[in-house]
Amino acid sequence: MPPSAASTRSDLPAAYGPEADACLHAVAPALIEQVGPWVDAFYAQLRLLEGPANLLALFGEDDFAALACHQATHLRLLLDPASRADAVRVASMHAGRMHAMTGVPVAWLVRGTALLQDLMLRGLQRAAQTLDASSREAARLVLGQRLMQDLHDQVVAHQAVEAQQVDAMARLDDLLALGLAPPDLAAGALDALHELDGMAAVTLGRPDADGHLQFEVVRGDGFESYVRRVAQGRAQPVGVHADQAIGAGASGLAWRSGQPQHVVSYATDPRIAPWREEARALGIRSNVAIPLLDADGQPFAMVDLYAAWPGYFSAPMRRPLLGHVQRSLSLALSRGLAGSRVIPYQSRRLYRLGLESGALQMLMQPVVDLRSGLPVKCEALARLRETDGGRLIGPAEFLPAFDARQLLLLFELGLQQALAAQRAWAAQGLDLGVSINLPPQGLSDPAFVRVVQTQLHTSGVPPARLTLELLESGELGEATVREPLMARLQALGVQLAEDDLGSGYSSLLRLDSLAFDEVKIDQGLVRRATLAPQKALDFIRHLARLSQDLNIPVTVEGLETPGLIEAAALLGADFGQGWGIARPMPAAEIPAWAANWRLDLDPQQPRTALGAYAAYLLWEAQLGALAPWPDLLHRFVHVPCALGHYLAAQNLRGEALERARLAVLAAAPQGPASQAYSQARNTLRALLAAHVRQANGLPAG
Known part of the structure; x- marks a missing residue:
């Protein structure tokens, strides 16, 4: 029998179960018939x-019909x-999540429940006219209980979304604290955002030269298919320029x-x-x-949430999240993405698939001893x-697309390929070492050390x-992690080289603080030698001297011409590498190259303009060292020099260069600090620089 209307609150009927079934059984069919009009009245009042x-105005016709159907x-x-x-709790929780995701605040849920309760009570009065007062009251109490439980569950779900x-914001902070490389940070951040309830897709992209937004990181299977269709010309791209129709969307405006x-x-x-x-x-x-x-407040990338x-x-409730995404990712990604090449998502995907499917080919570039001329090792360069079996793609294209997992696999x-090559050369009687780049993560992730240990054991290579060449780009991680890993590598017996010395202040700090067995001078310095020979050659000479003072052998990269090879050798570099030696x-192909390779250098008889300039700079340094001893300085000036031999061999006696050289010799006894010597030296340097440019097919001025 239905409970009495006089029941105390502690004796309220249960919202569900046999008692509730009995309370609603007589009125439910009539009430359910009124659901359609109730829903219409409910939204009319809202x-x-x-x-x-304002919220309902956002719904298109189909979306609103789906919303009304769900409500019914x-x-x-x-x-x-x-x-x-x-079952009702599951449905209520779903409704609460839906309301949270469409921007309905909890206060509106309470107001909506009150509207529904009013509609139900009026409907109950009509449907329960044949029931006694006690039965009507019992039905009212059960419906009230159900509505209150529904509201409670919706609020709980709403709070869960919040x-x-x-x-998600905490996960972003955790990722930032890890100091990840940009690809890993971007991937982790987009994963965290994509896992939010109701998120269909998340992307990070940058516009290309045509103003089309190239999505570089994508989360959301459906959106990936859209990106592929854009690449195939089957879907509209997103643009950022105001004069394009495709630039009128949110991304272009942002x-x-x-x-x-x-939107x-x-x-x-x-x-x-x-x-x-x-x-x-989608x-x-x-x-x-x-x-x-x-x-400077200028956009360098775009995060789109769908x-x-x-x-x-x-x-x-979304404003804190959106502000946090903009502030944190702007700060963390600006260094790695601003100004770097845009890599479309499809290209990134192909690079990663290529790496995982056997498309990696390590090319070998020889490194030679600049004194003996003998090859000593080869650097393994990834391609x-x-x-389709076509061109080889260089690391400048694919490396920025790789995250930590792919860098480790690379x-x-x-x-594996490099050590296999070393074994093959040794089997042919060619005793060459092999070097390979170790990314900065290699001194913060123990997995790289394990790879080295395993590969050495498997290959049998000494x-x-x-x-292992440590790349200049990127940070090396905390010393508490780095130093034990370096110690483990050195305990294995491998050599460690500082790559790209001189490309940044941090590389000089590393040279001073880390125990390297070799340094390599940045080829960017070398390549400027024909345009600004004085500056480039001074850099090479001083960096070589610095390294050798630390008893560390020096390799100069980027030796693409005979002049660069000769200059590097004269300036004291131990080893050389570059296209001028071997591609x-x-x-x-290495054994055949090694059999035919010869290096013919004579420090006293330079054959190139750049080599002659390098020889002259050494002469200047020696002159400066003798300044405290005038007698020795006087005798040194009269010793035949390499620049004089070069000018004679080039039939430049009597030319402006020779006259400038003689002027330097005449002023030198007055001392390197004298005004006469400084003027003569500057004139000779300017003429030598012009001669170097002319010899390399560039304008003299």
């Missing part, structure tokens, strides 16, 4: 309230006497304004007409474009062969024949 009315289904579930508590957002821009509803926003049908097919209903800004619900990003596969080649 449209009279400013906030809910949910009401029928609440009215059904046979409904079970656990908590999930807080967790790029031009530097502020996040919203509150794809169904109703006229700006996104070029993508409306595409978005509908289940995208709203979007926010967040520009990442450099230190949601499965309209109004998702316009809710006040990826295009999937190192492992590359080391550890001393392997050199990178397959490992199988």
Whole structure:
């Protein structure tokens, strides 16, 4: 028998179960028949309230029909006497998440529940006219219980969505604290955002030269298919230029304004007409474009978030998340992305697939002893062969697309090929070492050390024949992690080389603080030698001297001409590497190259303009060292010099260069600090620089 209306609150009927079934059994059919009109009346009343009315206006016709259908289904579930508590709770939690994701605040949930309760009570009065007062009251209490439980569960779900957002922000902070490389940070950040309830896709991209936004990191399977269709010309791209129709969307506006821009509803926003049908097919209903800004406030990348619900990003609860994404990723990614090459998502995907499917080919470039002329080792240089068997892709193209996992795989596969090549050469009687680049992560991730240890054991190559070259780019991690890993590598017996010495201040700090067995002078310094020979040769001479003072052998990279080879040898470099010695080649070609290689240098008889300039700089340094001893200085000036031999061999006696050289010799006895010597020296340097440029086919001035 239904409970009495006089029951105390502690004796309220249960919302679900046999008692509730009995209370609702007589009135439920009539109430369920009224659900359609109730839903119409419910939304009609909501449209009279400013906030809910604005939200409902965002829904397109189809989306609103789906919303009303969902509301009707949910009401029928609440009215059904046979409904079970656990099933209704699941539905209520879903409704709460849906309301949170469409920007409905909790206060509106309470207001909406009150409207529904009023509609139900009026409907109950009509449906229960044949029931006694006690039965009507029991039905009213059960329905009230169900509505209150429904509201409670919706609020819990709403709060869970808010908590999930807080967790996502915390994950971003954790990623930032790890000091990850840009590819890993971007991937981790997009993963955290994509896992938010209701998120359909998340992307990071940058515009290309045509102003088309190239999505470089993508989360969301459906969106990946859209990116592929854009690449195939089957879908509209997203643009950033104001004079393009495709630049009218949120991404274009955000790029031009530097502020996040919203598409509150794809169904109703006229700006996104070029993508409306595409978005509908992908289940995208709203979007926010967040520009990442450099230190000058200029955009360098774009994070786009796409949601499965309209109004998702316009809710006040989303503002902290959007602001946090912009601030944190702008700061963390500006150094790695600003000014770097745009790599479209499809290219990134192909590079990664190529690495994992055997497209890696290590080419070998010889390194020779600049004193004996003998080859001593080869550097293994990574290339990826295009999937159609075409061109080889260099690391400048594919390395920025790799995250930590792919960098480790690249190192492992590359080391495997390099050690196999060393064994093959040794079997042919060619005793060459091999070197390979160790990315900066190699001294912060123990996995790289394990790879070296395993590969050395498997290959049987003596550890001393392997050199690991530490790249200049990137940080080396904390000393507490770095130093034990370096110690483990050195305990294995491998050689460690500082690569690109002179390319940055940090490389000089590393030379002073880390125990390297070899240094390599940055080829960027060398390549400028024909344009600004004085500066480039001074750099090489001083860096070589610095390294040798630390008892560390020096290799000069980028020796692409006989002049560069000769200059590096004269300035004291121990080893040389570059296209002027040998191009990178397959490992199988190294023995034939080595059999035919010869290096013919005479420090006293330079044969190139750059070599003559280098010889003169050494003469200047020797003159300066003798300044405290005038007698020795006087005798030194009269000793035949390498520059004089060069000018004679080039039939330049009597020319301006020879006259300038003689003027230097005449002024030298007055001392290197004298005004006469300084003027004569500067004149000779200027003429030598012009001569170097002319000898290399460049204008003298």
